[in-house]
Amino acid sequence: MSQTADPVRAAALRLLWEVLEERRLLPEVTARIVAPLDPPDRARAQRLATGTLRWMDRADRALGPFLRMKPWPGVHNALRLALYEIYVDGAAPHGAVSAAVDLVRTMERGQSQAGLANGVLRNVIRKGDWEALPLPRLPKWLRKPLVADYGKDTVAAMEAAFARGAPIDLTVKSDPEGWAERLGGQVLPTGSVRLPGAPQVTALPGYVDGRWWVQDAAAALPVRLLAPAPGERVLDFCAAPGGKTLQLAAAGAEVTALDISEGRMGRVRENLDRCNLRAELVVADALDYRPDRAYDAVLLDAPCSATGTIRRHPDLPYAKTGEEFPALFGLQERLIDRALACLRPGGRLVFCTCSLLVDEGEEQVRDALARHPGLTVDRAAAELPGLAPDSIGAEGGLRVRPDAWPDLGGMDGFYMVSLRVPAEGGTAGTP
Numbered sequence: 001m002s003q004t005a006d007p008v009r010a011a012a013l014r015l016l017w018e019v020l021e022e023r024r025l026l027p028e029v030t031a032r033i034v035a036p037l038d039p040p041d042r043a044r045a046q047r048l049a050t051g052t053l054r055w056m057d058r059a060d061r062a063l064g065p066f067l068r069m070k071p072w073p074g075v076h077n078a079l080r081l082a083l084y085e086i087y088v089d090g091a092a093p094h095g096a097v098s099a100a101v102d103l104v105r106t107m108e109r110g111q112s113q114a115g116l117a118n119g120v121l122r123n124v125i126r127k128g129d130w131e132a133l134p135l136p137r138l139p140k141w142l143r144k145p146l147v148a149d150y151g152k153d154t155v156a157a158m159e160a161a162f163a164r165g166a167p168i169d170l171t172v173k174s175d176p177e178g179w180a181e182r183l184g185g186q187v188l189p190t191g192s193v194r195l196p197g198a199p200q201v202t203a204l205p206g207y208v209d210g211r212w213w214v215q216d217a218a219a220a221l222p223v224r225l226l227a228p229a230p231g232e233r234v235l236d237f238c239a240a241p242g243g244k245t246l247q248l249a250a251a252g253a254e255v256t257a258l259d260i261s262e263g264r265m266g267r268v269r270e271n272l273d274r275c276n277l278r279a280e281l282v283v284a285d286a287l288d289y290r291p292d293r294a295y296d297a298v299l300l301d302a303p304c305s306a307t308g309t310i311r312r313h314p315d316l317p318y319a320k321t322g323e324e325f326p327a328l329f330g331l332q333e334r335l336i337d338r339a340l341a342c343l344r345p346g347g348r349l350v351f352c353t354c355s356l357l358v359d360e361g362e363e364q365v366r367d368a369l370a371r372h373p374g375l376t377v378d379r380a381a382a383e384l385p386g387l388a389p390d391s392i393g394a395e396g397g398l399r400v401r402p403d404a405w406p407d408l409g410g411m412d413g414f415y416m417v418s419l420r421v422p423a424e425g426g427t428a429g430t431p
C-alpha cells in the first residue's frame, strides 16, 4: 500500500487477506496488523474486517453479475469491503467507492484494475438489489453437515443470527436486576445481563472492581448445569481465559483451574484478581494430570471447532476447512476419559463445547456411555430455566443454538451435558 491509502481500510484489507488467503484466524494476526494505528482506528479496522467477512457471501452475490473473471484477491476484498461499508455500515456510496478505488490503485497487482473496481461498484449500486439478495450463507464445508444434523430451515435461522452479530453479555456476581438497570441492559431469561450497543466494557461501572465479567449467555450455562455447592472441590479442566472458573469460584467452590497454555492462564489470573476471587492454578496438559485427591465435580470445556461462536468470529468459516476437526474429536474423547478418572465415586462431569457439530456434543456422549459402563446422564441437571424444553436431546444433554431467543438477540451455540460416575462398584472413573 502507498502512504496515500486510508490506513484503516488498508489494515482491514490486510486482515481480510490473512483470513481468506493465509487461512489465519483474526485473533492470531490482528494485534500485529493494527499495532501502528491509534486505538479508535484499531477498533474500526477490526470492525470493517469482521463486518466484511460477516456479509461477504452477499457481497459476492451482488458482485457476481458484474465480474466476468475473478479479480486478484486484494482487489476482490476491496470491492467486498466497499459494499459492506455502503450497505451495512451506512457509508456514503461516493466516499466508499472512491476509497476502494484508491486502495486498489496502491496495490502492486491491482493498479490496472482500478477502473474495473470503479465500474463494478457503480454497477452494483445502480442495480440496487442488495436488500433483495439472500442472507449470507455459510461456506459449503460447514453448511452441509449442519443441514444434515439440523435441517435447512434451522440452518437458515442460524445464518440469520450470524449476520446479526452478537451483543455483549455479562455474568454478574450478584444482583443482575440492579446491574441491568445501572448499565441500561436487560436480564436474560437465564440470568445473564445483556448490554445495549457495543460499549467499551473496561470503562463501565463495575468492571474495575470486578462485579461482573463478559461472558456470552450460552457460555454461562455449563456452570449452571454443574450447580456447584459452596465448598465442593471442582476441577476446571480447560480453564483459560477463565469465565467459568470465575463462576465456579463465585459460587463458593474450591476450584482448581487447569490449562495447557501458560499465556492464556495469565488471563485467568488477571480475571480472578480483578474479581477478587480465588482458585488454584495449574499449567499442565490435562491428559497428564493425576490429582492427589479426587474431585466432586469436573468441568470440561473442551477445545473444539468453536462453530457456535461464528456470530462474533465470522472469520472462522473462512479460515478453517473442517479438515482440522477430527483431531479435535479424538482429543475430546481422551479428555473426557481423563476427566472421569479425576472424579470421586458418585462425582459428576459437565462436558461442554462451543460447537454446533454433533460430533463434539451428542456423539461424544453416546461414545462415552459405551466406553464407560455405569456412567449415566443426569437429564434433570439440563432442565435450566429460561430455555425451550426441546433444547434437551434424547441423550439428556442441553443444546443451545444461535437462533434461540430471536427477539432478544440470540446466544452462542453450545452443547453441555452432566455425566455421573457410579457411587460404588462401578468403573466409570477408573480408566
Ligand SMILES: C[S@@+](CC[C@H](N)C(=O)[O-])C[C@H]1O[C@@H](n2cnc3c(N)ncnc32)[C@H](O)[C@@H]1O
Pocket: 237, 238, 239, 240, 241, 242, 243, 244, 245, 258, 259, 260, 261, 264, 284, 285, 286, 287, 301, 302, 303, 304
Ligand atoms: C474452550 S477454551 C476454554 C474456555 C474456558 N473454559 C472459559 O470459559 O473461559 C479451551 C481451552 O482448552 C485449553 N486446552 C487445549 N488442550 C488442552 C490440554 N490438552 N490440556 C489442558 N488444556 C487444554 C486451551 O488452551 C483453551 O484455553
